[in-house]
Amino acid sequence: MSTANIKTVVEEMIDSFLDENGYELVDVEYVKEGSNWFLRVFVDKEGGIDIEDCGRISEVLSIKLDENDPIKDAYFLEVSSPGAERPLKKPDEVRKAVGKHVFITTYEPINKLKEFEGTLLSFDGETVVVEIGSKQHEIPYAKVAGARLAIIF
Structure with a gap:
């Protein structure tokens, strides 16, 4: 599956959970750094996101990824805030x-x-x-x- 397709599939998997819980999906990246693949999901919410939010989202997304298995390579999942200099993509x-x-x-x-x-x-x-x-x-x-x-x- 292409990187763009992986991004779209992950967005579709997590979008309803994020909406229902007051989160905003900022971006999804699937990139290779060195010999490792990383699936990075950047989320935000009114008032900012904290480590508990990231853990909760990571747990839900991990379950959905395990159930659907859209990524054949081994990868590291990272869920985080887009940071103070967040991208404005939309x-x-x-x-x-x-x-x-x-x-x-x-x-x-x-x-x-x-x-x-x-x-x-x-x-x-x-x-x-x-x-x-x-x-x-x-x-x-x-x-x-x-x-x-x-x-x-």
Whole structure:
């Protein structure tokens, strides 16, 4: 099974449990590091996620993975918070980040820049507006290569 298919199957397995318990699925990764495979599930909830939440989700997911056995390779399962610099992979996540400090990269230069770090002013589904200093940058969402929350130092 391809990495993309594994990601989709795992999302489908755990999605209803997460929804029913107030969790949000942020991302699923299935990656090889060295000689080991890792299945990483990143979850969040209002107020943040703690170690007990991660353990509970890991236990439920482990049972579902054992029952369905979609991954033939040996792997390590990790369930964790996406962290303070969580990725913004879906349009709804970008909308929720309005007013927060973000870091955005683009596939091609916009206003001669490919990296934008500043306050996310708005997102209408098609255009992301980021304020850097006193200048506003309008970025077509289709040209966003990556976005995440950013910590201000």
